[in-house]
Each structure stands twice: as structure tokens, then as C-alpha cells.
Amino acid sequence: MTKKLSRYPISWIPTLYIAEGLPYFAVNVLAVILYTRMGISVQDTAFYTGWLYLPWVIKPFWSPFIDIFGTKRGWTLAMQLFIGLSMAAIAFLLPFSFFFAATLAVFWLMAFFSATHDIAADGYYMLALTHHEQAAYVGLRNTFYRIASLIGQGGLVWLAGEMEERTGGDIPMAWMMVFGVMSAMLLCIALWNYNAMPVAHDDRPVADRTSADIAKEFASAFVTFFKKRHIVSALIFMLCYRLPEALMLKVAPPFMLAAKADGGLGLTTKEVGIANGTVGVIALLAGGIVGGLCIARKGLRFWLWPMALALTLPCGVYCWMALAQPDNFMWVNIAIGFEQFGYGFGFTAFMLYLIYFATGPFKTSHYAFCTAFMALGMMLPGMCAGWIYDLACSVSWFSESPTPGYTNFFFIVMVTCLITYTACALVKIDPAFGLKHKSDLKKS
Numbered sequence: 028m029t030k031k032l033s034r035y036p037i038s039w040i041p042t043l044y045i046a047e048g049l050p051y052f053a054v055n056v057l058a059v060i061l062y063t064r065m066g067i068s069v070q071d072t073a074f075y076t077g078w079l080y081l082p083w084v085i086k087p088f089w090s091p092f093i094d095i096f097g098t099k100r101g102w103t104l105a106m107q108l109f110i111g112l113s114m115a116a117i118a119f120l121l122p123f124s125f126f127f128a129a130t131l132a133v134f135w136l137m138a139f140f141s142a143t144h145d146i147a148a149d150g151y152y153m154l155a156l157t158h159h160e161q162a163a164y165v166g167l168r169n170t171f172y173r174i175a176s177l178i179g180q181g182g183l184v185w186l187a188g189e190m191e192e193r194t195g196g197d198i199p200m201a202w203m204m205v206f207g208v209m210s211a212m213l214l215c216i217a218l219w220n221y222n223a224m225p226v227a228h229d230d231r232p233v234a235d236r237t238s239a240d241i242a243k244e245f246a247s248a249f250v251t252f253f254k255k256r257h258i259v260s261a262l263i264f265m266l267c268y269r270l271p272e273a274l275m276l277k278v279a280p281p282f283m284l285a286a287k288a289d290g291g292l293g294l295t296t297k298e299v300g301i302a303n304g305t306v307g308v309i310a311l312l313a314g315g316i317v318g319g320l321c322i323a324r325k326g327l328r329f330w331l332w333p334m335a336l337a338l339t340l341p342c343g344v345y346c347w348m349a350l351a352q353p354d355n356f357m358w359v360n361i362a363i364g365f366e367q368f369g370y371g372f373g374f375t376a377f378m379l380y381l382i383y384f385a386t387g388p389f390k391t392s393h394y395a396f397c398t399a400f401m402a403l404g405m406m407l408p409g410m411c412a413g414w415i416y417d418l419a420c421s422v423s424w425f426s427e428s429p430t431p432g433y434t435n436f437f438f439i440v441m442v443t444c445l446i447t448y449t450a451c452a453l454v455k456i457d458p459a460f461g462l463k464h465k466s467d468l469k470k471s
Contacts, residue, residue, distance in 0.1 A: 048175025181304030188297030314371025338373025
């Protein structure tokens with residue numbers, strides 16, 4: 028069986044990238060919804076789940092050492108096993124009174140396993156396939172990562188809502204079932220990939236490199252990264268471009284789930300799974316596709332400002348929803364779809380800028396540093412979002428209602444769009460970067 032499956036990358040690429048996506052969305056999306064449904068305050072949920080980004084922030088510091096200890100295939104399978112077990116541990120801990128601290132600790136371990144899996148799985152993909160195969164299967168790889176996004180943010184949230192209804196509102200039991208399902212999925216994927224993933228010829232520990240050698244190379248890459256031209260404006264851009272969305276990410280799910288009397292939309296868990304995790308995710312992916320096509324025609328510098336506006340201004344739909352609290356679920360879907368399309372469109376510029384800034388010697392390491400700052404740009408605002416929400420509850424800046432918290436918070440988010448625009452004004456980009464030249468058109 029192993030030999031037969033190993034000839035076909037299509038037998039292991041889908042499961043590999045579902046396993047890469049599911050824990051990421053479990054840690055960064057499901058955890059917020061879970062704690063909201065379990066009665067944890069917005070401030071505590073935002074602050075403590077914000078910390079869960081940390082493994083993705085610091086993963087460049089340990090990623091070089093994966094090369095000298097074990098194989099990429101071994102690391103990948105081990106992390107899938109550990110992720111599956113950590114999901115089972117969360118399911119086991121939910122009924123206890125100390126669930127919040129205990130599950131947070133397990134989520135942090137899951138985040139560490141997931142970040143390590145990202146490193147090993149992407150490395151294995153490059154070792155197990157030829158350059159031609161890597162290009163041929165990149166669409167399949169991206170598609171199944173997106174499917175993991177739909178499962179994690181949409182299907183599993185809907186399932187949680189369905190289980191809540193079937194268990195008569197027993198929220199711990201409902202989410203136990205959801206994490207039990209995810210655990211079974213990851214463990215089955217690990218078993219499948221053990222049989223399906225071939226042993227790549229070049230996938231072995233680097234014998235002629237020691238920890239000291241790798242540490243020296245890492246230090247060189249680290250120093251050269253901070254010596255790059257325009258490093259200050261680049262770091263400001265990496266940390267601030269997505270500031271409005273980073274703040275919204277931790278408060279939007281509680282807002283959707285909160286009762287209308289508390290200033291929320293009063294949606295059920297199932298409705299959040301449909302609106303935010305299905306309609307929103309599809310719109311996000313569509314925005315990314317359109318953004319890529321646009322940049323190929325006019326280049327990154329031309330599209331930077333339109334994309335920055337597309338990423339920030341649609342956040343205003345949350346201001347409208349907080350003020351109007353629409354009863355029609357269709358309007359909620361339209362609003363979230365519009366906002367997420369804009370975010371996907373605008374996020375394209377950000378990801379392409381990371382590639383642009385990493386170009387040159389040590390480009391692999393430098394890109395890893397860029398993604399670390401990208402994660403830090405989500406982590407720090409996310410941790411502060413709950414504090415800003417508490418401040419918004421205590422003032423009447425933008426709303427005179429008895430429950431002004433969400434309305435005020437979303438208007439504050441709109442004010443932070445000015446920081447995104449400042450970052451765009453400072454950043455330096457080659458006008459030709461991202462353009463599809465005539466020579467490329469002839470090849471295609």
C-alpha cells in the first residue's frame with residue numbers, strides 16, 4: 028500500500044495541507060468562539076487568545092534546527108499526532124471548572140505543534156517533489172488549505188451550534204464533540220500520511236552542519252535583515268498595515284454572539300458558522316484571487332493604496348451592524364461578505380510586500396522574519412482589543428445607547444485606519460515589482 032500511494036502526490040498533499048490549516052484556525056478562530064460561548068469575558072478572551080500567536084512569531088528561531096534533528100517527514104507525522112492528542116485533551120478538559128486555564132495551556136502547545144508542522148510540512152513538500160511537481164501541485168496545496176479554512180471557521184462552528192441545540196444547550200458537551208471530531212480527523216490524517224507520504228531521498232538530517240553552524244548562519248541572516256534599506260518603514264508597515272483587522276478579529280465573534288440587549292447581533296453559533304466561517308471565508312478567498320490578478324497587471328506600488336482602502340474602509344460595516352442590529356440574517360451575510368472580500372483584496376498587497384522585502388541574500392530566512400513580524404502585528408493588537416472594548420463600554424463617544432461598547436469599539440477601529448494609511452505613506456516599493464512583463468506573457 029505504501030509504495031503504491033507514494034507514487035501519487037495527490038494521495039498525500041490534500042491531507043498534509045488540511046492538517047496544516049485545521050490547527051491554525053482552531054487556535055486563532057475556534058478558541059475565541061469557544062471561550063465566548065463558555066462565558067469568558069471579551070477582555071480575557073482577547074488578551075489570552077492573543078498570546079496564542081506567539082509560536083508563529085518565534086518559529087524562525089527554532090526552524091533551522093529541524094534540519095539537523097530527524098527528517099521533515101518524521102517531524103510532520105509527529106506534529107500531526109501531537110496536534111490530534113492536544114485536541115483530544117481540550118475535549119477532555121472542557122467540563123471541569125478549571126477549563127479556562129487548562130485549555131489555554133493546551134491551545135498554546137497546539138499552537139507550538141502547529142507552527143512546527145508548518146515548517147516541517149513545507150520543507151517536506153519541497154524535498155518530496157521535483158521543481159516541476161512543486162509548481163504543478165501548488166494549486167492543489169492552496170485549495171486544500173482553503174478547504175481547511177472552510178472546515179475550521181465554518182463547518183465546525185456550525186457543528187458546534189448543531190450540537191448545542193441537540194444537547195439542549197449543553198455548551199461544554201457540544202464543544203467536546205467538536206474537538207473530539209477534530210482529534211479523530213488529525214489522528215486519521217496522521218495514520219493515512221504515514222502510509223501515503225513517501226520517504227524522500229534528500230529528507231535526512233544535515234550531517235555536516237552542527238547546531239553552532241546553524242546558529243552562526245541564523246545570526247548572519249538576522250543581522251543582514253535589520254541592515255536592509257528602509258528597514259524602519261518596512262517594520263512599521265508589517266506591524267501596522269493590518270491593525271484594524273487585528274483588533275476586529277478578537278471582538279467580532281463575541282459581537283455576533285452577544286444578545287441584542289447587550290449591543291450584539293444575537294446570532295446563534297450555527298449562524299456565526301454560516302456568516303463568518305462560510306460566506307466570509309468564500310468572500311475572503313475571492314478577494315485574494317481578484318487582488319492577485321490586479322497586481323499582475325499594474326504592479327504592487329500602483330495597487331497599494333486602493334488595496335489599503337479596500338482592507339480598511341469595509342470595516343465600517345461593523346459600525347453599521349452595531350448601530351442598526353439588523354434582524355434580517357441576509358443583510359448580516361452581505362455585510363460580512365463585503366468586509367471579508369475587501370480584506371482578502373487588501374491582504375494581497377501585504378503578502379506580496381513581504382516577498383518583495385525578503386528578496387536578496389538569505390531570502391528564505393528573511394521571509395521567515397517577515398512572517399514573524401506579520402504574526403506579531405496580529406498578536407499585540409489582539410491582546411489589547413479586550414482592553415479597548417472595556418474602555419469603549421465606559422464612554423459615550425460614538426453611541427449614547429445603554430450598551431455602547433461594541434458600537435464605540437468599531438468606531439475606534441475605524442480611527443485606527445489612519446495608522447494603516449501612515450504605514451502605506453512611509454513604505455518604499457519598486458514601481459516594477461509585481462508586474463507581469465511581456466516576456467512572461469509570451470511564456471504563458
